[in-house]
Amino acid sequence: MPEVLNSVYSIIFQMEVFPGFEGVVIIALLILIVILLISMHQKQVVNKELKNKADLIKEKAKAIEERNKILEDQIRSLKELNEEKNNMISVVSHDLKAPLNRIFALTNLLYLTSSGFNDEQKEYLEKLNIVVKEGLDLIRNLLDIRALEYKGVEINLENLDLKEVIENLIITYDSYIARKNQKILFKSNVISCPLVSDIHYLNRIFDNLISNAIKFSPGNTSILINCHWNDKHITVKVSDEGPGITHEDQSKLFQKFQVLSARPTGGESSTGLGLSITKYLVEMLSGEIYYEQGARNKGSTFVVKLPIHSSIPES
DSSP, rough: OOHHHHHHHHHHHHHGGGGHHHHHHHHHHHHHHHHHHHHHHHHHHHHHHHHHHHHHHHOOOOOOOOHHHHHHHHHHHHHHHHHHHHHHHHHHHHHHHHHHHHHHHHHHHHTTTTTGOHHHHHHHHHHHHHHHHHHHHHHHHHHHHHHHHHTTTOOOOEEEEEEHHHHHHHHHHHHHHHHTTEEEEESSSSOEOOOOOOOOHHHHHHHHHHHHHHHOOOOEEEEEEEEEEOEEEEEEEOOOOOOOOOHHHHHTTTTTTOOOSSSOOOOOOOOOOOHHHHHHHHTTTTEEEEEEEEEGGGGGEEEEESSOOOOOOOO
């Protein structure tokens, strides 16, 4: 290409041998030839670059396809492992639940008939009861998490009195709070708190909140439950006199398997599942839940707002 252009330029510069109009025409033709040659050359260069880029794209596409195939195989393998893990959790949880329930019933029966036991025997019996209850709570949480993630929640609405629901729930903690010399104080601004909701999930929500308040509060303290009813929603606050929750821990309060820096005060265990389940159930009942820091960073308050007439969101 450079040699051809040099020849053309040489002819143009020697055009004095072609005077007049004929010379002008020849020069114009030569210029046109030069333009065409340059255009053809540029087109060849562009085509070559495009071909190189196309080849490179094909190579990258092939590499991406191979990586995608590897990823698909890995995802398939992980799904199989996850399914196997979930089946194992389900089987183990159900197999453990029945004997632990029997042990729990027997320890409660022994506790009721423990008048002939000495103090040391009573202490061991109480510890055994706590350990069994923690095992049952863990199994229940694992089964709940699996059910919520894979099956969702089936809501069964009925007319309820939330004040009555909470009062009945508080009674079940009598022996638990007696061991730590604690008290549960319940206040309401109305005689009854009517709403339309699911009693099973209401029990689950407030059971988690009340048991956490007991668990993370020291002995000789009080747990305050305050219920406020109006014609739109019910607000329930569950407050304790524990150490409170740090600012860092507040950001992960309702996440799964998040064990916080605050520790149970009576040797109880914590799985980090209860609050995540509670938040899910509150939201499925068209409500909201949030945390309030106590005065001077002392104590914790969890606030639950529930509509009087539940409007169940789509799953």
